Amino acid sequence: MSTQINTIFSPALAARFDRLVTLYPLRRSALIPMLLYAQDEVGYLSDQVVSEVAARIGVTELDVRDVITYYSLMRTVPAGKYHVQVCTNISCMLRGGNELLAHCKKRLGIGNKETTPDKLFSLEEVECIGACSWAPAVQVNYDFHENLTAESMDQILDDYRSRT
């Protein structure tokens, strides 16, 4: 199917999609993973991504948007290159998750769901990420960072900054 589409995706991603749809009894089952993988590559679920994914799956754009608005990992606006997700749910809260979030806001100079002017970091308060016994915890993109303190958080942010 990909050969007929004027694709905005890389050949590797297009090939991944082509394989993905064959794995399920129903083509639509590939929709959620496809959206996430596209978001990983493009940065967010742009109109073009929505349109191409809809065409590849064979559903309407409305069907795709219906799904996007439900899931918290999906976004229709760009985030920073490093999306810092601070958990403040109960186990993290008990170990200083709220204070860690406040620290990140101060350190990055941005609020919840905001992006730094250089587009390097964005910040989001998130619900439980499954790191309760190693709280407080943060996910930067998909990478877990656990048992954090303000100092170790600074180190982590510095490390990401120096990667660029």
Add this chain to the structure above:
Amino acid sequence: MAYLVSHPDEVKVISFRFGKGASDIDKYLELDGYTAVRKAITLGPEGIIAEMKASNLRGRGGAGFPTGMKWSFVPKQSAKPKYVLVNGDESEPGTCKDRLIFEYDPHSVIEGVIIAGLAIGSKMGFIYLRGEYRYLLKIMEKAIDDAYAKGFLGKGIFGSNVDFDVVSHTGAGAYEVGEESALMESLEGKRGIPRIRPPFPAVVGLYGGPTVINNAETLATVPHIFRIGGAEYAKIGTERNGGTRLFCLSGDVAKPGVYELPMGYNLKKMIYEVGGGINDGRSLKAVVPGGSSTPVLLPNEIDIGMDFDQVGKAGSMLGSGGVVVLDDSVCMVEFALRTMKFYQHESCGWCIPCREGTDWLKKTLTRVHAGGGVAKDIDNIRYLAQNMLGRTFCPLGDAAAMPTIAFVDKFRKEFEDHLDGKPCPYAHQREAALASV
């Protein structure tokens, strides 16, 4: 990376391969891997279900339904294909056990899926991982590829005449999808909204076919039952509560971590001995025994065995194994509010009692915590929660209501201490407690 801890009281059944490199298939084979499924092939469906029933294994997702019985509900004959579904959407606050299984022993999940498939006559299984667990999806994908390469999956598995395929799948962030029917909707590429039951998944499930859906820990336990024998496994636990489970200790304990302990292990001992007690000479205020949706227990209520029946008798639930410990510096109104904020965020919005109830509860709790509450608010919180119970299509409404009722009933004085414009009386204590950690 999920960290490993250990304690002499642990009985390592499901965790016996953790930290031994078992995500590598050859290492897994060295450690008795894929022996259980070979045994299961020779036993056949009846034999498998008999062994499962003998094990007294109950669902580790929270409801504690006997696994062998669940499997036996799937009709033998079906016009539509049958499926096995692994619920790895671990999202209950306080719970981080499935992460260790996927990270350290992914093949045990595959083996469990195949055995469940053999029991019900399915040829296909899906492993649904929550979207946040991307690094685990990679581990799982590799494990599946390796199993195909060895002939353990695909056509004629282990040289038998049985075909079996396994696909791993990523979610995209939604607590509600951990509910079985919402998970099926999600796997079909839709919003994770629960389905009306009956029909139950065992009859009409994924893609309309009969489906067995089990928690990841439940299915990862299955090969161990065949490795050591169902009756032997049952002996480790208590009556009607076979085996061990992974308990996730978190919050104000000295040694948080995921510990594998026998079912029925004493909760007090778990906190004070396994978990090393409460930090820095503070004292215990409360325990959430099984993830955020389970009613809170007071210090004088925790001398109980951690199995489904005993925790139920104590007025709470064993839930998903997330034991959250709160010391005396915690403000229970803030804790109740944070819990409700979560449920309000995660309510899918389909059932009005849940959608509106969680929203009003969040608003009211916010107001009370901020010092702007009136005396009537306390009863109103309880009344709202009470009216959500049993009035929704899935258990999310109950999950939000049950702990809220317990917070009000057991800590009413703390709610009262916030009224009449008083600032949170616990804020300073908490700051001091956090600073000392």
